Amino acid sequence: MIRRWLSRFMMGRYGTDILSLVLLCTALVLSLVGQFSRLWIFLLLSYVPLAYAIFRTLSRQTAKRYAENQKFLSWFRGIKNWFSRKKARSKDTDHCFIKCPGCHQTLRLPKGKGRITITCPKCRTSFVRKV
Ligand SMILES: [Zn+2]
Incomplete structure (x- = not known):
């Protein structure tokens, strides 16, 4: 019956997905932080992701x-890739790893070569740096 x-x-409604789950987990963490720290602002803030998750599901x-x-x-994939690159x-x-001053492209250079002239393969800017 129920x-x-x-x-x-739920017919025609979106339902749950990863973003909704993340929002629910965020709400849970915020409410737990609010409970333990006794700061009401966290409890209040926990309703924001909760309400958004319910809105998205329905x-x-x-x-x-x-x-x-x-x-x-x-x-999220971008953040994950940033951490794995680091x-x-x-x-x-x-x-x-040095950034090119011309185009901000990260260049991978061998260590311990002293002062060398580096030419960026992307924009052809030359600059001197100690590696
Ligand atoms: Zn460059």
């Missing part, structure tokens, strides 16, 4: 919600 009512109620504009989720996933660079002790 199950049938719920499935009819929304009938599925294309918009899907686009939001895709945007979130690509943003981790890989910290393991690479034979090279140093």
